[in-house]
Amino acid sequence: MNHTKVMVVGGAGFIGSHVVDELVNRGHDVHVIDNLSGGKKERVHEKARLHIADIRNIEEIKPLFEGVSYVFHLAALPRVQYSIENPIETHDVNVTGFVNVLASCTLHKVQRVIYSASSSAYGDQDTMPLVEEMNAQPKSPYGLQKYIGELYCRLWSEVYNIETVSLRYFNVYGPRQSEEGAYALVIAKFLKQRREKTPLTITGDGEQTRDFTHVHDVVRANMLAMESEGVGSGEVINIGAGNNYSVNTVAALIGGETAHIPARLEPKHTLADNSRAKKLLGWEPFESFEKGVEELKEI
Numbered sequence: 001m002n003h004t005k006v007m008v009v010g011g012a013g014f015i016g017s018h019v020v021d022e023l024v025n026r027g028h029d030v031h032v033i034d035n036l037s038g039g040k041k042e043r044v045h046e047k048a049r050l051h052i053a054d055i056r057n058i059e060e061i062k063p064l065f066e067g068v069s070y071v072f073h074l075a076a077l078p079r080v081q082y083s084i085e086n087p088i089e090t091h092d093v094n095v096t097g098f099v100n101v102l103a104s105c106t107l108h109k110v111q112r113v114i115y116s117a118s119s120s121a122y123g124d125q126d127t128m129p130l131v132e133e134m135n136a137q138p139k140s141p142y143g144l145q146k147y148i149g150e151l152y153c154r155l156w157s158e159v160y161n162i163e164t165v166s167l168r169y170f171n172v173y174g175p176r177q178s179e180e181g182a183y184a185l186v187i188a189k190f191l192k193q194r195r196e197k198t199p200l201t202i203t204g205d206g207e208q209t210r211d212f213t214h215v216h217d218v219v220r221a222n223m224l225a226m227e228s229e230g231v232g233s234g235e236v237i238n239i240g241a242g243n244n245y246s247v248n249t250v251a252a253l254i255g256g257e258t259a260h261i262p263a264r265l266e267p268k269h270t271l272a273d274n275s276r277a278k279k280l281l282g283w284e285p286f287e288s289f290e291k292g293v294e295e296l297k298e299i
Contacts, residue, residue: 005029007068009101010075012039014176018219019072020048055097065108070226074116083142094145102156112163114225119170119270121147129273132236154234163232165225170240170272174215190254200256204263206248211240211272214287224281231280240272241285253293
């Protein structure tokens with residue numbers, strides 16, 4: 001499979017740039033599409049070819065897929081709150097942009113698309129852990145948009161005969177995570193506040209829990225999803241550590257003064273059942289959360 005032409009859409013972003021690094025390390029011919037709205041040019045591996053383009057513009061991106069065998073789709077306008085405030089813009093990127101990518105894949109007969117889905121599709125469920133068979137109940141435009149992408153994957157496999165697989169990520173963290181803006185992920189936000197010697201701001205009572213999954217584990221899941229013969233028909237697979245921690249626990253691990261701010265609309269808990277990932281991909285998480293946080297504190 002070495003020297004295969006691979007496209008990483010959103011490859012200048014947090015998770016995407018780690019996927020690019022691993023693909024380059026494996027000897028692939030790696031191309032990246034990114035409009036640099038959330039990504040950074042300097043994150044892209046020097047051996048990968050960066051195409052600065054916007055997935056909302058199909059004429060701009062279509063030719064870039066020529067000769068590509070595998071596509072990793074990580075481009076998105078993430079964050080729940082941002083999507084609530086900007087539903088049209090986020091739909092254009094997260095849904096229309098993804099359909100443009102799929103249509104480009106059809107045109108150039110791409111073999112497989114690995115789609116980065118989101119645990120936000122689950123919304124609030126009555127029972128934990130979250131299993132893929134549950135009905136999606138998204139509570140935000142973002143959650144719905146990412147879920148629509150999964151449905152498009154399944155449809156694309158059936159109608160256009162392109163192999164697809166959807167990986168539902170749970171709260172990915174690690175080096176290069178975004179700490180910008182009001183909706184930065186909690187770990188990045190706390191680390192920034194700690195560096196700036198300001199109180200760690202906890203929304204609500206801080207008892208909400210999240211299944212934090214290290215970016216290195218997520219990258220491994222992507223590689224297995226590219227190689228596995230057990231997937232390709234639009235399967236939806238949880239990629240989560242299978243443990244959850246409260247925001248208060250995260251604050252304690254990072255250390256420092258805390259301050260509470262008003263709660264916002266978000267699911268109270270997330271916890272992944274990752275048995276399907278083990279079964280279909282042979283994937284399980286390796287990284288310990290405590291160790292992962294300690295390493296980030298040292299960066």
